[in-house]
Amino acid sequence: MIQKVVSPESLGLTLRAARKDKGLSQKAVGHAVGMEQHTISKIEKGNPGTGLGTLFRLLSALELELVVQPRRKPSGDDLGDVW
Amino acid sequence: MIQKVVSPESLGLTLRAARKDKGLSQKAVGHAVGMEQHTISKIEKGNPGTGLGTLFRLLSALELELVVQPRRKPSGDDLGDVW
DNA sequence: TAAAAATATATTCAATAGGGTATAAAATGA
DNA sequence: TCATTTTATACCCTATTGAATATATTTTTA
Numbered sequence: 001m002i003q004k005v006v007s008p009e010s011l012g013l014t015l016r017a018a019r020k021d022k023g024l025s026q027k028a029v030g031h032a033v034g035m036e037q038h039t040i041s042k043i044e045k046g047n048p049g050t051g052l053g054t055l056f057r058l059l060s061a062l063e064l065e066l067v068v069q070p071r072r073k074p075s076g077d078d079l080g081d082v083w
Numbered sequence: 084m085i086q087k088v089v090s091p092e093s094l095g096l097t098l099r100a101a102r103k104d105k106g107l108s109q110k111a112v113g114h115a116v117g118m119e120q121h122t123i124s125k126i127e128k129g130n131p132g133t134g135l136g137t138l139f140r141l142l143s144a145l146e147l148e149l150v151v152q153p154r155r156k157p158s159g160d161d162l163g164d165v166w
Numbered sequence: 167t168a169a170a171a172a173t174a175t176a177t178t179c180a181a182t183a184g185g186g187t188a189t190a191a192a193a194t195g196a
Numbered sequence: 197t198c199a200t201t202t203t204a205t206a207c208c209c210t211a212t213t214g215a216a217t218a219t220a221t222t223t224t225t226a
Binding site: 002003004005006007008011014015018047048049050051052053055056059060063064065066067068069070071072 | 087094133135136139143146154
């Protein structure tokens, strides 16, 4: 499961999918890294104010990593959300 | 140029490298997306409080995208910084 | 090495995060 | 359908953002 993200919204959706993949609740992942359930909720809903520190804590809980790479030209099978 | 990032610090370093690659100043990238020079500086220095909205604006200015993927086991040539 | 450009740091301010806590609303299941 | 679990909201609070602006420091280059 690899997902390109270009906005807080698409990032939120990706994180939610990853969490569900692992069968975890927001409460579970949050508490695993000392965060409140409502914080996870806001992130997944695309809150643009979410801080990087908070993001990386969540990525850690979900055993995910981030890759920064040059933006490719959108190809046919991309799902939009590109700005 | 593809970079794994696992913390605000490593993200900052990656963004700085990408900016230099393009021969742009902090002022230039910042103003390209309506951000102050000092904000770019803080991001590159690894400020954990930087918001996602701010991050994505910068990524846009640098024509970069983010990929979320499962964390691989660290291999020999990784530079640490893994938590 | 002097000037210019780039980057880091500082201050004030309005806005908002995230913790703590509570509850409403929605989804899941027995 | 009722109870349980999960997710979304809300409030208060303290801390910190990022804009605006200014200046110090560092780096580049003529």
